[in-house]
Amino acid sequence: MTCNTQMHHARKGAITDAMRFVAEREELDPELARKEVARGRLIIPANVNHLKGRLEPMGIGTVARVKINANIGNSAVTSNVEAELEKLHFAVHFGADTVMDLSTGGGIDEIREAIVAASPVPIGTVPIYQVVQSVKQTPDITPQMLLDNLEHQAGQGVDYWTIHCGILIEHLPLVMGRVTGIVSRGGSLMAEWMVAHREQNPLYTHFDEVCEIAAAYDVTLSLGDSLRPGSIADSTDRAQRAELKVLGELTERAWAHDVQVMIEGPGHIPMHEIERNVRLEQEWCHEAPFYTLGPLVTDVAPGYDHITSAIGAAMIGWYGASMLCYVTPKEHLGLPNKDDVREGVIAYKIAAHAADIARGRKGARDRDDALSRARFRFDWNEQFRLALDPDRARAYHDETLPAEYFKSAEFCSMCGPKFCSMHITRKIEEGIAELAAEQGTAREPAGLPGD
Amino acid sequence: MTCNTQMHHARKGAITDAMRFVAEREELDPELARKEVARGRLIIPANVNHLKGRLEPMGIGTVARVKINANIGNSAVTSNVEAELEKLHFAVHFGADTVMDLSTGGGIDEIREAIVAASPVPIGTVPIYQVVQSVKQTPDITPQMLLDNLEHQAGQGVDYWTIHCGILIEHLPLVMGRVTGIVSRGGSLMAEWMVAHREQNPLYTHFDEVCEIAAAYDVTLSLGDSLRPGSIADSTDRAQRAELKVLGELTERAWAHDVQVMIEGPGHIPMHEIERNVRLEQEWCHEAPFYTLGPLVTDVAPGYDHITSAIGAAMIGWYGASMLCYVTPKEHLGLPNKDDVREGVIAYKIAAHAADIARGRKGARDRDDALSRARFRFDWNEQFRLALDPDRARAYHDETLPAEYFKSAEFCSMCGPKFCSMHITRKIEEGIAELAAEQGTAREPAGLPGD
Numbered sequence: 052m053t054c055n056t057q058m059h060h061a062r063k064g065a066i067t068d069a070m071r072f073v074a075e076r077e078e079l080d081p082e083l084a085r086k087e088v089a090r091g092r093l094i095i096p097a098n099v100n101h102l103k104g105r106l107e108p109m110g111i112g113t114v115a116r117v118k119i120n121a122n123i124g125n126s127a128v129t130s131n132v133e134a135e136l137e138k139l140h141f142a143v144h145f146g147a148d149t150v151m152d153l154s155t156g157g158g159i160d161e162i163r164e165a166i167v168a169a170s171p172v173p174i175g176t177v178p179i180y181q182v183v184q185s186v187k188q189t190p191d192i193t194p195q196m197l198l199d200n201l202e203h204q205a206g207q208g209v210d211y212w213t214i215h216c217g218i219l220i221e222h223l224p225l226v227m228g229r230v231t232g233i234v235s236r237g238g239s240l241m242a243e244w245m246v247a248h249r250e251q252n253p254l255y256t257h258f259d260e261v262c263e264i265a266a267a268y269d270v271t272l273s274l275g276d277s278l279r280p281g282s283i284a285d286s287t288d289r290a291q292r293a294e295l296k297v298l299g300e301l302t303e304r305a306w307a308h309d310v311q312v313m314i315e316g317p318g319h320i321p322m323h324e325i326e327r328n329v330r331l332e333q334e335w336c337h338e339a340p341f342y343t344l345g346p347l348v349t350d351v352a353p354g355y356d357h358i359t360s361a362i363g364a365a366m367i368g369w370y371g372a373s374m375l376c377y378v379t380p381k382e383h384l385g386l387p388n389k390d391d392v393r394e395g396v397i398a399y400k401i402a403a404h405a406a407d408i409a410r411g412r413k414g415a416r417d418r419d420d421a422l423s424r425a426r427f428r429f430d431w432n433e434q435f436r437l438a439l440d441p442d443r444a445r446a447y448h449d450e451t452l453p454a455e456y457f458k459s460a461e462f463c464s465m466c467g468p469k470f471c472s473m474h475i476t477r478k479i480e481e482g483i484a485e486l487a488a489e490q491g492t493a494r495e496p497a498g499l500p501g502d
Numbered sequence: 503m504t505c506n507t508q509m510h511h512a513r514k515g516a517i518t519d520a521m522r523f524v525a526e527r528e529e530l531d532p533e534l535a536r537k538e539v540a541r542g543r544l545i546i547p548a549n550v551n552h553l554k555g556r557l558e559p560m561g562i563g564t565v566a567r568v569k570i571n572a573n574i575g576n577s578a579v580t581s582n583v584e585a586e587l588e589k590l591h592f593a594v595h596f597g598a599d600t601v602m603d604l605s606t607g608g609g610i611d612e613i614r615e616a617i618v619a620a621s622p623v624p625i626g627t628v629p630i631y632q633v634v635q636s637v638k639q640t641p642d643i644t645p646q647m648l649l650d651n652l653e654h655q656a657g658q659g660v661d662y663w664t665i666h667c668g669i670l671i672e673h674l675p676l677v678m679g680r681v682t683g684i685v686s687r688g689g690s691l692m693a694e695w696m697v698a699h700r701e702q703n704p705l706y707t708h709f710d711e712v713c714e715i716a717a718a719y720d721v722t723l724s725l726g727d728s729l730r731p732g733s734i735a736d737s738t739d740r741a742q743r744a745e746l747k748v749l750g751e752l753t754e755r756a757w758a759h760d761v762q763v764m765i766e767g768p769g770h771i772p773m774h775e776i777e778r779n780v781r782l783e784q785e786w787c788h789e790a791p792f793y794t795l796g797p798l799v800t801d802v803a804p805g806y807d808h809i810t811s812a813i814g815a816a817m818i819g820w821y822g823a824s825m826l827c828y829v830t831p832k833e834h835l836g837l838p839n840k841d842d843v844r845e846g847v848i849a850y851k852i853a854a855h856a857a858d859i860a861r862g863r864k865g866a867r868d869r870d871d872a873l874s875r876a877r878f879r880f881d882w883n884e885q886f887r888l889a890l891d892p893d894r895a896r897a898y899h900d901e902t903l904p905a906e907y908f909k910s911a912e913f914c915s916m917c918g919p920k921f922c923s924m925h926i927t928r929k930i931e932e933g934i935a936e937l938a939a940e941q942g943t944a945r946e947p948a949g950l951p952g953d
Contacts, residue, residue, distance in 0.1 A: 126918040126921070127918030127919065127920060128902060128903065129902050155917060155918060155920070183920070183921075220937070221941060223934045223938070224937060224938035224941060226934060230878060231877065231878045231924060232923075232927030232928070233923050233924075233927045234924060235923055236921050236922075238923065239923035240926065242927070242934075243929070243930050249940075281923075281924070282870065282871070282877075282878075283867055283870045283871070284870070284871050321856070321860050321867075322816060322856055322859070322860035323820065323860040348816060348859070349856045349859060350870035350871075350873050351852075351855060351869050351870055351873055351889065352848065352851075352852050352889065352890045353873075353885065353886075353898075354889060354894035354895040354897075354898050355849070355891065357809075358808075358809055358812055358848075358849050358852055359856070361809055361812075361813060362812060362816045362817075362852070362856060365799060365813045366817065369773050380898065381898055382916075383877065383885075383916075384895060384898040384916070385901055385902045385903065386902060387916075397806055397809075401799075401800060401802075401806060401809055401810050401813070402813065404800050404802060405773055405800045405810070405813060406773070408772045408799070408800060409772050409773035409774040410774075411774070416735070419733065419800055419801035419802055420733070420734070420735050420801075422801050422802055423733035423734070423735060423801045426801075426834065427681060427683060427733075434834075435804075437802065438803065438804045439803045439806065440803070440805055440806065443806070444804040444805040444835060446805075447804075447831065447832055447835040448836055450836055451579060451580050451837060452836065463834075463835055464577055464579035464580050464837045465832065465833075465834075465835070465836055465838075466577055466687060467579045467606060468578065469578060469606070469634070470578075470606045472687045472690035472732075473684075473732070475684070475687075475693070476677070476693070479690075479693060479694050479697045480678075483674045483675060483677060483693075484678060486675060486700070487674070487675035489700075490672060
């Protein structure tokens with residue numbers, strides 16, 4: 052098969068349209084984008100078939116803005132095509148940079164086709180979910196079935212696959228004694244297969260064939276972290292680290308095929324271990340983009356795990372992760388609906404944006420500054436317009452002060468007209484300027500560190 | 503006046519009932535609690551009059567669990583006594599460790615009395631809000647009015663006051679050029695007074711008299727950060743740092759009166775400046791407990807500022823802040839109602855708990871481990887019971903699988919019965935154990951850093 056990947060073109064010295072598009076979006080020199088793609092530090096998941104459709108190429112890597120992914124998809128218990136297309140719409144509307152269709156229920160092919168056709172952002176899948184549906188029991192899966200399904204999904208235009216190729220048979224004993232065992236669905240299925248057959252992971256043994264299919268369609272590999280910790284107790288344990296080492300080895304093997312790669316990451320990690328997780332990934336996986344699920348920084352808040360994980364996501368983005376997979380309020384409890392998608396996406400837009408600011412990315416703070424200036428001017432409509440979720444901001448404001456008159460009022464219901472600190476500041480601005488003139492410009496408190 | 507403070511007793515070598523109560527709650531040696539109170543690193547805000555009522559003493563400081571505060575109180579625009587008592591109930595029910603009554607509307611005395619009478623947690627206020635209500639214009643306030651009101655509120659049993667004594671007339675020119683000016687209500691009122699009178703801050707010039715009243719009733723001083731940044735653009739600027747220096751000076755003056763002190767902190771701070779803010783406070787304010795408002799790590803998400811700020815709060819708690827003042831989803835938009843109180847408190851319980859874990863506090867992870875074990879056992883009811891918000895967790899689960907039968911089912915609607923990774927792990931546990939026996943115990947992946 053021929054190789055059609057962005058990495059292949061980049062290594063040959065060609066700047067593709069997709070690289071040019073990404074460079075413009077990210078305000079990068081196109082040649083830098085090319086070099087980073089060639090180096091494997093920047094990926095552009097863009098299946099050649101999705102590129103013929105609606106896809107607008109998306110760059111994921113250290114030189115790009117921190118990205119977020121939203122998971123959608125049905126389960127055997129609930130949802131259908133229309134509901135999933137509505138979730139896709141919500142996800143993209145509120146700012147998801149990629150979307151994964153994790154359907155495990157009925158009509159998987161139909162849902163996937165509809166989503167790829169409708170989506171302007173890269174679509175990821177976990178192919179094993181569909182393969183499992185075609186057999187009676189997981190051990191009935193053959194390596195050829197796996198490869199055939201990859202070929203099938205590549206043809207449909209899927210931009211990236213999560214492949215659970217790094218969990219090896221020798222890792223399984225490391226799971227014993229864990230508090231929450233294996234919490235990756237794909238990972239647990241591969242484990243089940245290996246236990247039944249007493250054989251090595253077929254996605255590991257057939258990895259070169261996986262790469263050949265990926266190379267033909269330019270499907271990016273998202274190397275799955277089957278052994279990610281599902282609880283704080285299991286964080287950064289031997290099982291997790293053992294698999295991460297293998298993902299680093301597979302990264303080099305994929306790169307030998309000019310196949311683009313990102314590395315999936317945890318999971319449940321306490322704050323003081325987050326930076327270490329990034330450094331291990333960078334060292335062992337050769338700086339391939341890190342794509343993390345949260346991490347959740349505590350296990351005690353089911354119903355609010357978009358928040359427990361947004362804390363970890365913001366931090367890991369600051370430390371160097373390139374894409375943050377959202378977690379919704381329904382995590383651990385049920386399948387998210389479209390409202391949960393909204394909550395999850397906004398929590399992660401916050402995390403990614405905060406990470407861009409902390410990384411010192413050029414221009415990252417512009418929107419904050421513009422919104423804060425509007426806030427200080429009491430230009431409520433402009434403040435809403437610049438908010439990540441304008442409708443929510445407006446609705447909360449209007450709950451107590453709905454009249455249009457209040458859209459330029461110098462207060463809100465939090466403090467009322469007499470106690471608004473910004474209103475008072477504006478009132479005394481001239482007085483402060485006079486005071487400054489009286490005091491002389493050079494009078495400043497001693498002993499402060501320089502700016 | 504006599505001195506009745508916990509610090510006074512501690513310095514005399516006495517372990518009070520309050521210290522003993524706090525030591526038991528925090529699993530500390532009572533003598534350590536006494537020493538820390540004497541040193542000023544641990545405070546127990548406990549007005550002698552509230553101690554006669556329902557107060558259960560609360561310790562705030564490095565040796566204690568990270569605490570959270572919930573702000574309630576009405577504004578001129580909305581709310582009344584009943585609504586505020588309901589917010590108090592919500593705040594305490596969901597886990598607020600202290601509550602501030604920030605009422606600025608009508609019936610301030612009535613609301614405060616009702617709240618102190620009903621509250622088992624320390625109550626804080628900002629006395630200037632009531633003083634302003636008694637005059638036509640802010641500049642009409644006299645120093646004596648301020649002192650009289652402090653005496654009045656101390657008599658009512660208020661446990662701590664935010665006093666805006668650190669903003670000096672020479673700081674005001676530093677506000678020019680800020681994006682959001684002064685965003686502390688009390689701070690802006692003191693600034694207005696100073697601009698009108700061309701005189702120094704009366705709370706600074708009369709600080710010893712403030713301390714004498716505080717000493718008589720054991721009101722803890724929360725030294726207000728009038729110049730905290732209200733936007734990322736203003737973060738850690740000269741104005742903020744100039745005031746922080748003065749708060750350090752006033753800390754030592756209060757301690758000379760045996761008066762307990764904590765230091766209020768920002769505000770809006772990007773992630774990469776959070777640790778520096780803690781270190782500056784510790785150095786300049788002699789390790790007095792740091793009591794921070796968030797901080798918010800971006801300005802772009804009005805309607806979700808409980809999340810933007812929970813990120814900063816978790817991090818600042820990890821770095822060393824002792825109490826985290828919550829922010830609700832209504833921040834910047836309107837007065838929070840009881841539902842907002844719930845969202846804010848839970849977001850901050852998450853932040854404080856995550857900080858305790860990251861600090862390595864003994865036993866901090868016990869609840870996480872218990873919940874995760876229940877999760878892996880599919881003991882749904884126990885999982886809900888251990889959640890920070892059991893009702894929410896149950897409601898989300900039951901949205902798709904309400905039947906009691908599913909409370910022991912080995913799946914939820916997220917993955918359905920066939921795709922639950924924990925269910926699969928349990929199914930193959932025996933197989934893994936056999937595999938481990940076959941492989942021999944010593945077989946483990948090479949090259950991993952030690953645990």
